[in-house]
Amino acid sequence: MDITLKNVTKSYGDLTVLRQFNHTFREGETTCIMGPSGCGKTTLLRLLMGLEKPDEGEILGLSGLRMGAVFQEYRLCENLNAISNVRMVCSHALPKERITQALTQVGITDSLYKPVRDYSGGMKRRVAIVRAVLSDPEICFLDEPFEGLDEATRSVVGSWLYRQLSGKTVLMVSHDEEDALRMDASVFRLDQDI
Template sequence: MATHTGGLTRTCAPAPAVGAADAAVRTARLVRRFGERAVLRELDLTLASGEFTALLGRSGSGKSTLLRAIAGLDHEVAGSGLLEVAERVSLSFQDSRLLPWLRLLDNVVLGVGGPGAGERGLAALAEVGLDGRDRAWPHELSGGEQQRAALARALVRDPELLLADEPFGALDALTRIKMHGLLRELYERHRPAVLLVTHDVDEAVELADRVLVLEEGRISVDLTIDLPAPRTRRDPQFQEYRDTLLAALGVAQPQITFEEKNHHDAYVR
């Protein structure tokens, strides 16, 4: 199916199997303006099927704008080429967006038709560690549990592409660590293509296999993260990737003494 929006042809077609040459997302010369200001400037991007990609950028760089364009939520995006997106797309936001008047299972399967939707919803809740909470109201859940429910809602749709806009930004540090592990585990199990928008460089290096930096409406850095799992921030290669991305974002790293480094390494170990 193809739709035409502001000069842009948007095509939604079944995504190919992992490892195929085709992509879950392909944009060509994507443009988005807000008045006279161009947020996306003839942006080209290809995301392979089954690839986990993180998107970094300074505030106002257009990260969420790009995500909304890919999700088909922005009808003012234009481009002289194609925007091709996988057919089954799920979105996850910083706010879990659970409807307070629906119990948890009903939130998870909202909009999911066909026989067996309830069973699929229960299975998705079990996958994210919320087994037995299907009758709970959203206000009875912690912030971390609400984000788990949001992931279950994404999973129940069997997405070929998962778009996540800072889904852990509102969580405390310990809950974020747990959610990082859960997201990576679910990704390894289901293998959708993932585009994770984040401000957290460490989060990007820890979770993604490819990290992009958006600057002035274009991709300025495209970095492959070649680290085995489980990844640790104490790994020197992890630190090299981190420093490269921080430099691309214009963040200078403080110089520390040899004694300070040894003290830090001993603390995090």
């Protein structure tokens, strides 16, 4: 089912971030939401994930869907290793080997059993990406998913992510046109004047 926002308004105090916003995101497509800082991209994702409620308007098409997310913050349990962080959101039926394989495919190999507090920012980002994908979402929200990754790692992780999420509904926020190309995403530009 498509996801439709109808006349959605969201304000924080005197600051209106989205005003009478209308848009439909197509089921099974990847959309990259782009726009200047402060225009409401992250707020839009938070509304769609149900982490914020609109002040006015409605959001249709999300009821009952399994959601996966990569946030700007890593949101990992720092004392746990990478495998345990991924396992927290997965079906217990998912074999440990599948988690290990996915982490290895994005370049986390010799640190699988170290606490993630000892990881670099780029390594934490990759664990967060694998965790979102292996939670088997019907819709996946990605807020600057490649932030902190060098170009070579972006290419490897982007290819892996694209293959894993192919055919699913993906809404991604990015400032980088290359990220949209990497994910074969249509671009939706969110302007300040909405």
